[in-house]
Amino acid sequence: MSEEVRVLVxxxxxxxxxxxxxxxxxxxxxxxxxxxxxxxxxxFREDTFDVIVMDMQMPEMDGVQATRAIRKMGSRGASIPIVxxxxxxxxxxxxxxxxxxMTDFLTKPLDPRALHATIIRAVAVSxxxxxxxxxxxxxxxxxxAA
Numbered sequence: 001m002s003e004e005v006r007v008l009v010x011x012x013x014x015x016x017x018x019x020x021x022x023x024x025x026x027x028x029x030x031x032x033x034x035x036x037x038x039x040x041x042x043x044f045r046e047d048t049f050d051v052i053v054m055d056m057q058m059p060e061m062d063g064v065q066a067t068r069a070i071r072k073m074g075s076r077g078a079s080i081p082i083v084x085x086x087x088x089x090x091x092x093x094x095x096x097x098x099x100x101x102m103t104d105f106l107t108k109p110l111d112p113r114a115l116h117a118t119i120i121r122a123v124a125v126s127x128x129x130x131x132x133x134x135x136x137x138x139x140x141x142x143x144x145a146a
Contacts, residue, residue, distance in 0.1 A: 005123055006030045008049040010040035010066060011085065012058040016108075020053065023112045029119070037066030044070050049080065051122045053115075054102065056086040056093070064100040071101040081122035085110070 007029050011017045017033050024031055032047065034040035038061040040054065052070070056063040063084060070077045081104070084097035089107040097105050103125075104118050124130035 005051065005119065006032070006047075006049045007119060008032050008034060008040060008043055008047075008052045010034040010037060010052065010058065010063065011055040012036050013055075016055070016085075019110065020115070023110070023115060024119075027116060037061030037063060037069075040066050041069045044077070044080070045073065048076075050126070051119050052080055052082045053119070054082050054084055056084055056088070056097065063102075064096065067097075067100045067102055079126060081126045083118055083122060 005028075007024065009017060009020050009031055011020065011033070012035055017035075021031055021033070032043055032049070034043050036058040037054075040052065041061065044052065054063040054067060058066075061069070063086075067082050067084075070080065070082065082102045083104045083106060084102040085106055085108060086093055086097070087108045094105045103122055106114060106118055121130065
């Protein structure tokens with residue numbers, strides 16, 4: 001499945017973009033990078049993706065603002081899975097992400113297996129191959145607890 005998955009990665013730190021690329025490209029994911037939330041919104045407006053990986057704290061427009069903007073872009077924006085990335089692992093941070101419209105939540109430092117599993121699960125749910133509540137005790141929950 002991963003060879004067909006287009007991922008928009010919104011991350012302001014170049015080192016983190018390189019790390020995400022190093023983790024996902026060898027698995028066959030096609031990645032498009034954005035340096036902040038505003039660029040992520042523009043790239044989403046111009047292109048088609050299967051999932052978005054969104055850092056929470058970025059200049060110009062943070063992950064919450066970018067997610068809200070994308071969610072307002074009609075049915076395509078309402079249905080795209082958006083996975084939050086954050087160094088903040090509190091329940092309040094998780095709730096803030098979900099309230100903004102993000103579909104999942106991963107903490108930094110990234111667990112490579114959790115990142116891969118969360119993206120695959122998000123795409124499977126989005127495409128109807130997996131029920132939304134299936135595997136709720138899966139990768140993202142364990143990553144958030146780590």
